[in-house]
Amino acid sequence: MRIISALCMRNIRLFLRNRVQLVLILIMPFFYLYLLSTIFKSTDISDPTNYVLSGIIIIVVFQTSLNIAASTIDDMVSGYMKEVLVSPAKRIQIVIGQILSSTIIATFQGILIMIVGCFIGLRYGSIFTPLAVIVSMIFVGLVFSAFGLFLATSVKNSQTFQITSVAVTTPITFLCGVYVPLSLLPNGLQYIAFLNPMTYAASFFRALSLEKLSLPLNELISDQLAFKAGNLIITPQISFFVILLFGILFLILSTVTFTRVDFSKMNRTQMSKDIYNQ
Amino acid sequence: MNNIITVKNFTKTYGTFKAVDNVSFEVESGSIFAFLGPNGAGKSTTINTLCTILDKTSGTLMIDGKEIGQNKDYIRSVIGVVFQEQTLDVKMTVEENLKMHCHFYRVAKSVINERIDFVLHLVDLTKWKKAMVNSLSGGMKRRVEIARSLLHLPKVLFLDEPTTGLDPQTRANIWDYIVKLQKEKGITIFLTTHYMDEAEISDKVAVMDYGKIIAFDHPAVLKKQYTRDKAMISSIVPEQLNDLLLQHDLTYAKENNRFIIEVNDLSKLTAIISEHQLSITDMEVRKGTLNDVFLEITGKNIRE
Ligand SMILES: Nc1ncnc2c1ncn2[C@@H]1O[C@H](COP(=O)(O)OP(=O)(O)OP(=O)(O)O)[C@@H](O)[C@H]1O
């Protein structure tokens, strides 16, 4: 417990010290909100601002939790991870500490945007909705922190990671129905969107924050809260289970790779590794 | 005396490359053990395996009576490590680094502050407690790492080139308290260094090359075995000295009227000289050093 909380405190402190990042993460969503509201007005969604805002909140949660990957890579490259790994702390404690701290930070960001959103027209009908929204932010944060940690431990190298990170986050961000409505995507990209875990996270989260989970099917579809993948209609409930499965999968994967990975090589650059292998 | 570290037939390969090749040695509890060898000899590989960071390929490695493969958590809690590369949390302050270490090693909360002050005092960095690690000089960072490795009072301290890049003052200071730690707290010290003079203080020296240990003994014994003392003598009666040396089977080289004599034992030479009351105008003596030992057994070729 002590190790987990110490790791959390450290990561949170590190995050709070990075003022520029803090401000940027807070400003960017509203820039997007402004931009996107106009795009989404051209669809038949009934409340575009709230629709877009809830999507943006979850995207911010996603992006922030993925930061754990970059900061874990930093710790490997700087050598600090070696100090952590030679200590009697169990690997699983380190995994939990990393994932938890990342989730806390991501949820915190999400809540900040939610609060600002309330000033520009975000309304909840029931007082339980914001609570449920926060719970699902924590949930989505956990899922993508696990995913991020898995990425970090599989890549282990900052140059490769930068490329991988762009290659992974760009499609996830743009092909999940938050920035561009799924119905407006060309056919081929739609299929990619169906493989994108964020599509399901956004879909569920949106229905939840718009308090429309119990809407009849045809209204869900017309409000773009449920979508068709081939002949299958993905309701927000189905989305929830998809993302749950994805989360469990990566929680297991990241734990396994983190415990097994050979950290001795992480300080060496790609090039010198090749020389050694000759 | 019992052995705190026992290594038997230890081999470590990277792919097909044998970095450490069937090595065996023992380290006595409470002693200082110096591991020497040219670049790429396999020193860090051995240390990292003993520290549980690397897995061995084969052999038996034991610390404090426990095989390291099966007792990683125990081993980790009784060793302190200063790695060859920097492992500080650079975006945190010195104090935060030390606190974190205490949490990882479950140092009792009530003694954390006192311990931190103690180790910082030891490396003379008390004033820098609140400084960001990023703002410290290279040598200061190294001192923070050494301080950090002592926080949980380890039984064995591994120091992989702890003094590389430090100024002579700091080096001298660091060795002063490393010796003090060994004497007062009975900590076993396992170190590597490329400064041969630093290895002089150790109780045992192992020289490794190409993954094999090629010499292992007390520094004085090694010096005796691998080096000869050199005396350079000038005399006003060179003929007499010449006869005397030949008489005692001592070969010499002559350079600008100076006799250069290499002997295994200097006392023999001084005895001869004093006995015969030769008029010596100048005498310079060079004792063999650990550096000579090192060059003698590992050769002068630079490792690729
Ligand atoms: N992760 C690795 N992958 C492949 N080869 C490695 C790896 N680590 C070390 N080696 C090789 O193993 C050999 C021993 O390396 P090691 O770091 O143990 O040497 P060292 O004695 O500590 O040298 P130095 O004095 O330069 O620190 C070297 O030839 C090195 O190239």
Ligand SMILES: [Mg+2]
């Ligand atoms: Mg080394």
